[in-house]
Amino acid sequence: MSNQASIPVIVNGAAGKMGREVIKAVAQASDLTLLGAIDTTPQYQGKDAGELAGLSEPLEVPISNQLEPMLAYVAGERQMQPGVLVDFTHPDVVYNNIRSAIAYGIRPVVGTTGLSPAQIQELSDFAEKASTGCLIIPNFSIGMVLLQEAAVRASQYFDHVEIIELHHNQKADAPSGTAIQTAQLLGELGKTFNTAIVEETEKIAGARGSLADEGIRIHSVRLPGLIAHQEVIFGAAGQIYTLRHDTSDRACYMPGVLLAIRKVNQLKSLVYGLEKIL
Ligand SMILES: NC(=O)C1=CN([C@@H]2O[C@H](COP(=O)(O)OP(=O)(O)OC[C@H]3O[C@@H](n4cnc5c(N)ncnc54)[C@H](OP(=O)(O)O)[C@@H]3O)[C@@H](O)[C@H]2O)C=CC1
Numbered sequence: 672m673s674n675q676a677s678i679p680v681i682v683n684g685a686a687g688k689m690g691r692e693v694i695k696a697v698a699q700a701s702d703l704t705l706l707g708a709i710d711t712t713p714q715y716q717g718k719d720a721g722e723l724a725g726l727s728e729p730l731e732v733p734i735s736n737q738l739e740p741m742l743a744y745v746a747g748e749r750q751m752q753p754g755v756l757v758d759f760t761h762p763d764v765v766y767n768n769i770r771s772a773i774a775y776g777i778r779p780v781v782g783t784t785g786l787s788p789a790q791i792q793e794l795s796d797f798a799e800k801a802s803t804g805c806l807i808i809p810n811f812s813i814g815m816v817l818l819q820e821a822a823v824r825a826s827q828y829f830d831h832v833e834i835i836e837l838h839h840n841q842k843a844d845a846p847s848g849t850a851i852q853t854a855q856l857l858g859e860l861g862k863t864f865n866t867a868i869v870e871e872t873e874k875i876a877g878a879r880g881s882l883a884d885e886g887i888r889i890h891s892v893r894l895p896g897l898i899a900h901q902e903v904i905f906g907a908a909g910q911i912y913t914l915r916h917d918t919s920d921r922a923c924y925m926p927g928v929l930l931a932i933r934k935v936n937q938l939k940s941l942v943y944g945l946e947k948i949l
């Protein structure tokens with residue numbers, strides 16, 4: 672493939688669990704070229720991104736903590752398509768990363784969770800003004816999109832629902848971005864869920880989980896040995912309907928990540944959720 676048709680990619684959070692997986696997936700895609708691998712972890716500075724990701728050959732792309740110079744470099748690369756920043760970093764830094772990328776005309780594909788609705792709205796306004804595509808995807812797995820579709824259908828018939836999300840104990844944010852998005856999707860129907868039939872008191876604060884705006888409770892479990900799992904449990908008189916999704920390998924997110932990298936250049940504004948680009 673000529674360079675002209677290739678999409679230059681920067682991976683931010685390149686030394687992390689998801690970043691390494693993305694490096695491998697991008698390296699194996701003939702229409703994508705990894706130009707930058709950014710991560711702030713001190714011990715990985717200068718290491719080859721491919722070797723760190725477990726590839727047998729080096730990619731000759733060193734890990735660096737210099738995001739802005741890398742954005743400027745890729746923005747100036749005229750021989751290729753517009754650049755894409757894939758971000759799997761941390762909830763505290765992702766907002767500024769997205770703003771910086773858009774300011775340089777680089778399209779963000781964001782997996783990092785923890786952005787507030789107000790931040791997403793601000794980023795949407797910013798992307799719209801810049802006429803720049805941006806994808807924020809709380810969950811890149813097809814299984815989760817299908818679970819959410821099934822949940823939305825079930826919510827037409829059930830008035831009571833709670834969500835349990837279970838993750839590894841290195842996860843910084845709770846509830847998960849996926850659980851928040853699932854509650855939002857159920858809430859879009861505009862119905863009232865979980866009308867209380869008794870006055871509840873929590874004898875230990877948090878016993879009933881967090882209460883999302885949609886009136887849906889989300890319970891967050893954090894344990895070593897877990898990767899990422901979610902149950903949506905519907906209840907009605909005499910029956911329980913449970914939807915569950917389990918991940919066993921972060922490779923499950925890669926088809927969605929590659930699709931997003933290829934689609935974001937066709938967009939002129941911010942789009943939230945994988946289901947919108949399938
Ligand atoms: N949308 C989806 O489908 C998925 C989303 N996620 C989300 O992605 C995010 C990352 O997850 P995961 O890979 O497991 O996390 P990790 O902690 O394994 O990786 C994050 C990496 O980013 C680095 N980092 C932190 N701050 C910065 C910064 N300012 N600039 C560059 N690099 C930085 C971290 O370094 P250090 O460790 O030194 O801080 C670390 O190496 C989380 O928000 C998670 O919820 C995860 C899986 C799927």
Ligand SMILES: O=C(O)C1=N[C@H](C(=O)O)C[C@H](O)C1
Binds near residue numbers: 810838846850900
């Ligand atoms: O931190 C993770 O691991 C994951 N984070 C995302 C979230 O918060 O929903 C997606 C997936 O659940 C894995």
